[in-house]
Amino acid sequence: MTSEETQGSVIEMLRFIFKRVWTQWPMLLLSLSSLLIIAGLEFSIPQVTQRIIDEVIPSKSVSQLSINIGLLLLFASLLSIFSYISTYVMSRISQTAIVELREDLYRHVLKQDFQFFETQKTGDLMTRFSGDIKTIQDLISPNTLKLVSNMLTFGFVMGFMLVKDWRLTLLISLTFPMLYLLNFYFSRHLRQAFRKVRQSTSKINNQLQASLTSILLIKNFATEDFETERFKKVNTENKENYLTAMGYQTMFAPSIDFVNYLGVAIVLGYGTLQVFQGELTVGNIIAYLAYLKLLQNPIRSFTQMVSRFQQSVVSYERIMELYEVEPTIIEPQQGLVLESLKEGAEFSGVSFGYQEDQVILDDVSFKLPEGEVTALVGSSGSGKTTVTRLLTRLYDPTSGQVLIDGKDIKNYTMSSLRHNIGIVSQDVELIDGSIRENILYGSLNATEEQLIQTIEAAKLTEFIEELPRGVETQVGERGIKLSGGQKQRIAIARVLLKDAPLLILDEATASLDNESERHIQMSLDNLLERKTSLVIAHRLSTIHNADTILVMDHGKIIEQGTHTELLSQNGRYASLYHSQFK
Numbered sequence: 001m002t003s004e005e006t007q008g009s010v011i012e013m014l015r016f017i018f019k020r021v022w023t024q025w026p027m028l029l030l031s032l033s034s035l036l037i038i039a040g041l042e043f044s045i046p047q048v049t050q051r052i053i054d055e056v057i058p059s060k061s062v063s064q065l066s067i068n069i070g071l072l073l074l075f076a077s078l079l080s081i082f083s084y085i086s087t088y089v090m091s092r093i094s095q096t097a098i099v100e101l102r103e104d105l106y107r108h109v110l111k112q113d114f115q116f117f118e119t120q121k122t123g124d125l126m127t128r129f130s131g132d133i134k135t136i137q138d139l140i141s142p143n144t145l146k147l148v149s150n151m152l153t154f155g156f157v158m159g160f161m162l163v164k165d166w167r168l169t170l171l172i173s174l175t176f177p178m179l180y181l182l183n184f185y186f187s188r189h190l191r192q193a194f195r196k197v198r199q200s201t202s203k204i205n206n207q208l209q210a211s212l213t214s215i216l217l218i219k220n221f222a223t224e225d226f227e228t229e230r231f232k233k234v235n236t237e238n239k240e241n242y243l244t245a246m247g248y249q250t251m252f253a254p255s256i257d258f259v260n261y262l263g264v265a266i267v268l269g270y271g272t273l274q275v276f277q278g279e280l281t282v283g284n285i286i287a288y289l290a291y292l293k294l295l296q297n298p299i300r301s302f303t304q305m306v307s308r309f310q311q312s313v314v315s316y317e318r319i320m321e322l323y324e325v326e327p328t329i330i331e332p333q334q335g336l337v338l339e340s341l342k343e344g345a346e347f348s349g350v351s352f353g354y355q356e357d358q359v360i361l362d363d364v365s366f367k368l369p370e371g372e373v374t375a376l377v378g379s380s381g382s383g384k385t386t387v388t389r390l391l392t393r394l395y396d397p398t399s400g401q402v403l404i405d406g407k408d409i410k411n412y413t414m415s416s417l418r419h420n421i422g423i424v425s426q427d428v429e430l431i432d433g434s435i436r437e438n439i440l441y442g443s444l445n446a447t448e449e450q451l452i453q454t455i456e457a458a459k460l461t462e463f464i465e466e467l468p469r470g471v472e473t474q475v476g477e478r479g480i481k482l483s484g485g486q487k488q489r490i491a492i493a494r495v496l497l498k499d500a501p502l503l504i505l506d507e508a509t510a511s512l513d514n515e516s517e518r519h520i521q522m523s524l525d526n527l528l529e530r531k532t533s534l535v536i537a538h539r540l541s542t543i544h545n546a547d548t549i550l551v552m553d554h555g556k557i558i559e560q561g562t563h564t565e566l567l568s569q570n571g572r573y574a575s576l577y578h579s580q581f582k
């Protein structure tokens with residue numbers, strides 16, 4: 001990246017931050033006015049010191065001394081009070097801005113297409129939310145504001161010194177270009193180094209996330225050492241990147257210090273010569289040394305800020321990358337609200353691929369008539385789950401239409417469409433909470449009575465009654481404390497309670513033993529009787545009674561009919577069926 005691009009990003013970042021803090025302008029104004037007062041006070045204190053040395057000491061006047069010491073203490077206490085105000089107010093501004101940013105980003109990320117989450121690494125997303133936002137938070141900090149107050153003081157002091165002794169001021173100013181060059185050199189390297197640190201931190205998070213979510217796989221295959229070795233690699237990479245960054249950062253401060261001492265030497269050397277000639281007083285030199293510090297402070301904190309800026313720009317860009325992603329599955333401008341299902345759903349000439357030039361569904365057409373059970377069977381990978389993803393608009397077809405009640409589903413608002421569809425999928429997803437929270441998820445207004453009826457219908461009553469804490473039992477992260485069948489039944493209960501008119505059961509009875517399957521099948525049959533449904537099953541025994549069975553192969557519907565019709569056709573369905581029941 002060229003330095004112009006870097007500057008562009010810095011300016012964009014500052015604009016971005018400014019927009020976020022400006023909404024709190026009264027607070028910001030309060031903080032800034034405190035800073036102005038602080039700058040004035042910092043400038044005035046050396047004046048008092050100089051007066052004591054040059055005027056009070058020769059006059060030997062105790063009353064003058066008391067007045068000046070009193071003034072010094074007054075300035076010092078005001079300095080403390082205003083520092084407190086500006087720091088506290090700035091912390092509030094920063095916290096408020098960051099909370100809003102985090103919320104905003106969360107909302108933006110949740111809005112993204114399903115595909116975004118399938119391709120994005122969770123660990124990387126987490127780093128952007130935690131680490132990168134924290135870096136921006138550090139930038140909107142009291143320390144940054146301190147830089148503003150230092151700069152104000154710098155302005156006061158430079159003006160004053162130029163008027164007092166322009167030659168000395170110019171001599172000190174000679175050190176400024178050196179500081180600029182040092183800044184320029186280090187900032188470039190620091191920026192690149194911190195980008196690498198962030199990237200390797202993301203890798204660590206990804207690896208952690210991947211192994212913690214696949215812990216069962218790791219245990220079963222006893223791959224702990226293998227995983228630890230992989231972790232060691234990314235961890236070491238992170239250490240090396242961090243050390244490179246630290247190398248630059250630690251070289252940075254001493255180089256700046258050296259140039260600062262050069263300034264001290266100039267003031268002492270030039271100032272003492274002037275005292276020899278009677279042009280300056282000792283008080284002047286002491287005041288100038290204090291002022292030199294006030295000139296150096298901003299540069300010192302500026303140099304610290306440079307590294308913070310480098311990190312922040314990297315983080316800012318990573319956050320912006322997230323903001324720049326826009327969902328492609330979007331709501332219509334004035335979407336129709338799907339109230340309920342009247343005619344049913346239909347796939348009309350639908351083709352689809354997850355990537356360009358990929359054909360997963362090839363000109364698929366079929367109907368899901370209202371109130372009927374339609375079953376979808378076919379070999380693994382033939383595209384059954386993909387059909388359900390198009391029906392719920394997780395993806396849009398590349399060509400053709402998915403219709404509900406005769407209208408393309410793209411016309412409906414996303415929430416009304418999804419409210420009308422209930423899904424029990426292959427991979428049951430439970431939230432980390434109680435059984436109650438899991439069943440009520442999505443139907444928060446359900447009554448206690450409805451909850452009990454649902455538990456009964458899903459054949460969960462006995463299981464729940466045996467638990468010491470009943471429905472309040474925590475299911476553990478990702479339902480780890482439950483059996484596959486229990487999880488499945490909770491998921492079925494959740495959909496039962498949602499009471500959506502269109503149901504998708506994707507291998508809904510997959511993890512159930514014969515006993516529970518019979519139980520659940522009964523309640524599912526009751527449920528299906530009144531609903532329009534699409535049932536995906538590998539076990540053909542579960543779909544005998546379906547009104548229509550669709551047979552899918554390599555993304556095409558190759559047969560269609562009732563169980564008896566399809567058996568008599570002696571085609572693909574018949575051979576699948578016989579292979580399961582011979």
Ligand SMILES: Nc1ncnc2c1ncn2[C@@H]1O[C@H](COP(=O)(O)OP(=O)(O)OP(=O)(O)O)[C@@H](O)[C@H]1O
Pocket residue numbers: 118354355360378379380381382383384385386387
């Ligand atoms: N997110 C994805 N990105 C790319 N390809 C995918 C994705 N999801 C599925 N596929 C591919 O699409 C094809 C159809 O997958 P799908 O899950 O629809 O099959 P299925 O019939 O439901 O299989 P199964 O019965 O095994 O669940 C498969 O070849 C699969 O590899």
